[in-house]
Amino acid sequence: MNPSNALVSVIVPIMNAEPYLEQCLDSIEKQTYRNLEIILLNDGSTDNSLSIMQAHAARDSRIAVIDKQNQGYGATCNRGMDEAxxxxxxxxxxxxxxxxxxxADMLAFAADIEEAGTPLDIVKTPYWRIWMPDTPEQRKLNCSYKKRVNPPRQPFAITDAAHLLTHHPSIWSAIYRASFLKDRGIRFKEIPGAGWADNPFLVETLCQTDRIGYFDTPYYCYREETPEKSAAFAHKNTLLPLERWNDMMDVLERLGVTDKRILRAHNSRGFTYLSGIIEEVDLSHEEVREAAISMFERMDSDLVFSDNEVSPGCKRLFAELRGIPCPPINKLAYAKGLVSQGLYNLGINGFSHTLYNVTTYLKKRSARTGGK
Known part of the structure; x- marks a missing residue:
């Protein structure tokens, strides 16, 4: 089938999304590409989400509504794939x-690539960050890998763009060939609630094909959590990020991934997740400390200490919790990386947001490394 005429199954897992659902569904229905199958899955909502879905289905024959008991994001996405x-x-x-x-643009891109004779399994793009959503400060910002993914060829394997594995999973700023998911047995982990089930799905998909296509135009508008909501999440679901990091590591080990670029990227995610936790919950908290040690024991210490993108404080914390000596740290190389990051932020999101990022970093630097 010509990719530009292919049926796209759009899966929308919905649980108590009433305030935002009209905007979401309108944006799908108004796509310039019309050959869509829109599968709306009501995951036990207790608000008016189901009524909104049914009203949209009555107006658009492409929409199917599945009303089911609450099972969580992962199980709901799996049901959607089963129905697609x-x-x-x-x-x-x-x-x-x-x-x-x-x-329309994703499929046109796929068609251009596939004219050369290589079918794509994944089409990936950056996304728009909707920062401080639904507040007077709301801004539309570029995501943190815009302009940074430059594979030497198209299509490519993730080893040529491992940088993608250090950022927000953003599994939704992509489309996936259904036969690829089926042939590889790729499913979402079925976790209660939202559960960050997108994390293991990210490595399941990107690490099982050498047919990834990427073009650097954002379309997906991701409504970020406000700092207050993020802090509340950290207190309520303290260990969840590290649990998902371990799930992702399980996937990498099952797939036999040994490439240093991928493992460094996954290490980076682990430090990011732990830093986010200990900004809010002190490392002296026994469960947090034990979970951090458990994660660090799964990291190759040579890869950690040789990685100039891992901060000196994180390296010292890693050494302390692993009970191993910390080798001399090249602070200059890390400082150069910070300057480079600042210039990158300035280029993609402007001065005011870069200043905000720098101020926030300096304010939280000590907390993010447990005071190391």
């Missing part, structure tokens, strides 16, 4: 929205 008939699978979260040409 499309050649391509897309996931859209119900509090986000997508720009009108997203599927």
């Amino acid at each position: 008939h499309g050649e391509w699978i897309s996931v859209v979260e119900p509090d986000d929205w997508i720009e009108a040409s997203m599927y």
Whole structure:
């Protein structure tokens, strides 16, 4: 089938999304690419989400509504994949929205690549960050890998763009060939609630094909959590990020991944997740400390100490919790990396947001490394 005529199955897992659902569904229905199968899955909502879904289904014959008991994000996405008939699978979260040409441009890109004779399994793009959503400060910002993914060829394997594995999973700023997911047995981990089930799905997909296509145009608008909501999440679900990091490591080990670029990227995610936790919950908390030690024991110490993108404080914390000596640290190399990061932020999101990032970093630097 010509990729530009392919059926795209859009899976929307919905649980109490009433405030945002109209915007989300409108954005899908108004896609310039019309050959869509829109699968709305009500995951036991107790608000008016189901009524909104049914009203949209009554107006658009492409929409199917599945009303089911609450099982969580992962199980709901799996049900959506089971029900899908499309050649391509897309996931859209119900509090986000997508720009009108997203599927048309993704499929046109796939068609251009496939003219050379190599079918794609994944089409990946950056996304828009909706920062401080629904507040007077709301801004639309570039994500942290915009302009940074430059594979030497198209299509490519993730070893040529391992940088993608250090950032937000953003599984929804992509489409996936349905036969690829089926042939590889790729499913979402079925975790209660939202559960960050996108984390293991990220490595399951990107690490099982050498047919990834990437183009650097954002379409997906991701409504970020405010700092207050993020802090509340850290206190309520303290260990969840490290649990998902371990799930991702399980996937990498099962797939036999040994490439240093991928493992360094995964290490980086682990430090990011731990830093986010200990900003809010002190490392002296026994369960946090034990979980950190358990994660660090799964990291190759040589890869950690030789990585100039891991901060000196994180390296010292790693050595302390592993009970091993910390070798001399090249602070200059890390400082150069910070300057480079600052210039990158300035280029993609402007002065005011870069200043905000620098101020926030300096304010939280000590807390993010346990005072190391």
